[in-house]
Amino acid sequence: MTSKSSDESPSTSEGWRKLGNEQLERGAIEDAVSSYTNSIELKPKDSVAWSNRSAANALAGKLEEALSDAQQCAKLSPHWAKAHFRVAKALEGLHMYQDAVAELEAAKDSCEDPEGMLTEALESCRENMKRQLLIGRWRGKVTEKLGGYQQIMEFFDNGDMRVAVMGKAQDAAYKLDTTADPMVLHIDLAPDHPMRKDDNSNAVSYIVRFPDEDTLDMCCPYLTNDLPKTFDGPGFVRMDRINKGEKIDKKDEQWIEAPELEELKGLSDRDIMLKYVREFCEVLKSAAKEGDQEFQVPEAKDEKTQESNKEMLKMLAINVKVNALEQKYGSDVTQAGFLLAAQQEEKRLDDREMDRAVMELRLRMLQTGIINEDYLKEARETLKDPSLVTPSQLDGAPVVVESAASSSTARGRLQKKLDERNKS
Numbered sequence: 001m002t003s004k005s006s007d008e009s010p011s012t013s014e015g016w017r018k019l020g021n022e023q024l025e026r027g028a029i030e031d032a033v034s035s036y037t038n039s040i041e042l043k044p045k046d047s048v049a050w051s052n053r054s055a056a057n058a059l060a061g062k063l064e065e066a067l068s069d070a071q072q073c074a075k076l077s078p079h080w081a082k083a084h085f086r087v088a089k090a091l092e093g094l095h096m097y098q099d100a101v102a103e104l105e106a107a108k109d110s111c112e113d114p115e116g117m118l119t120e121a122l123e124s125c126r127e128n129m130k131r132q133l134l135i136g137r138w139r140g141k142v143t144e145k146l147g148g149y150q151q152i153m154e155f156f157d158n159g160d161m162r163v164a165v166m167g168k169a170q171d172a173a174y175k176l177d178t179t180a181d182p183m184v185l186h187i188d189l190a191p192d193h194p195m196r197k198d199d200n201s202n203a204v205s206y207i208v209r210f211p212d213e214d215t216l217d218m219c220c221p222y223l224t225n226d227l228p229k230t231f232d233g234p235g236f237v238r239m240d241r242i243n244k245g246e247k248i249d250k251k252d253e254q255w256i257e258a259p260e261l262e263e264l265k266g267l268s269d270r271d272i273m274l275k276y277v278r279e280f281c282e283v284l285k286s287a288a289k290e291g292d293q294e295f296q297v298p299e300a301k302d303e304k305t306q307e308s309n310k311e312m313l314k315m316l317a318i319n320v321k322v323n324a325l326e327q328k329y330g331s332d333v334t335q336a337g338f339l340l341a342a343q344q345e346e347k348r349l350d351d352r353e354m355d356r357a358v359m360e361l362r363l364r365m366l367q368t369g370i371i372n373e374d375y376l377k378e379a380r381e382t383l384k385d386p387s388l389v390t391p392s393q394l395d396g397a398p399v400v401v402e403s404a405a406s407s408s409t410a411r412g413r414l415q416k417k418l419d420e421r422n423k424s
Contacts (some may be wrong), residue, residue, distance in 0.1 A: 013039045013042035017039040017052060029060045036049050037053065050069050050076065063094050066090040066093070071087055074086075081107060081118050084103055088104045092128060097125060097126075108122070126178075132157075133216075138153045138240065138241055139151070139152045140240060146234060147325075147327075148324070151164065161187070163187070182231075183207065183208050183209065184206070184227065206218040206227075207231070216240075219232070272329070276334070281360050281361050287368060315369070340361075341371075342376040342377075344359055
């Protein structure tokens with residue numbers, strides 16, 4: 001026998017099995033495995049001993065051995081629910097979820113299950129199978145209304161994740177609600193993140209589904225706090241799995257892959273600023289062209305309130321795109337661009353092309369209503385002269401995504417205006 005000899009050693013299979021149970025209860029897992037082995041040697045057809053050794057091996061992390069023991073148990077007692085439960089739990093531990101589900105479904109047809117053990121295990125296994133599908137790296141491109149940028153997400157099995165957008169990487173945490181229909185994925189800044197707030201303002205939720213093992217559909221709210229019910233609209237993004245072994249540009253364990261930044265590489269500081277100003281103008285120009293059908297405006301008590309709600313939604317839509325621009329170009333460029341627009345009336349630029357672009361930006365910002373002359377005056381008085389610098393992410397070093405807009409950027413001004421409207 002495999003156990004150490006002792007005057008108090010059991011002499012029967014049942015005695016060794018009872019000792020194994022006691023050892024397992026106090027956490028002596030290896031001793032329990034040894035005792036169950038002795039029990040099996042004395043009584044090879046004792047399915048309970050095989051079941052108990054399977055459980056002990058699983059606790060010891062020996063999942064292959066746990067599976068083998070459980071299968072022998074099921075062979076000896078094919079109509080015993082716990083035997084098939086052990087098989088399924090070992091398969092689940094080996095991430096063989098489909099096999100585990102098949103085992104449990106077959107067992108439900110052949111075994112009595114008065115305690116609902118198989119039913120509960122089947123539900124748990126199906127949920128874990130969905131969660132396991134999420135683990136890994138995914139890549140997709142958001143709609144133009146959200147900025148048209150590529151995003152990469154990597155999910156780990158401990159609830160941690162990383163998100164990369166436009167060369168910037170950020171730690172986060174996630175929770176997948178598999179009981180919801182459709183499933184809901186909650187993403188939040190990691191619990192120990194220095195920028196995390198006590199409230200839930202850092203969180204964003206998506207409805208999600210898996211059309212297949214390598215495709216993840218996600219859809220977040222757009223201009224509303226309510227989760228969407230269907231997988232379409234501006235908040236929809238289809239993510240493709242990044243297969244193991246596929247090269248992805250990383251530095252210091254953070255992604256720096258960002259197609260949106262490729263067009264900026266090699267440009268001078270001046271050309272980067274000009275490109276930013278023109279893209280900002282295009283955002284405001286497209287916002288002016290969008291019809292009312294773009295927004296689901298809630299019913300209001302009167303026409304004035306309805307128009308105010310409509311204007312609010314348009315402002316929010318602009319804010320989403322301005323946010324994407326700020327992430328792409330960095331806070332230095334966005335702050336400098338805002339100050340150029342603020343100073344444009346008093347300080348014309350010698351660079352005529354830049355001057356015309358800044359003039360258009362200033363006019364469109366005023367026409368759209370995201371700023372007014374008071375904001376421009378305040379900016380001229382409080383901000384220093386702009387230093388036209390290349391965005392920090394262009395040097396290849398990933399940086400953490402800021403979650404809040406600085407009050408010295410156009411997005412910050414827009415957010416301030418939105419906050420004022422909400423209070424009124």
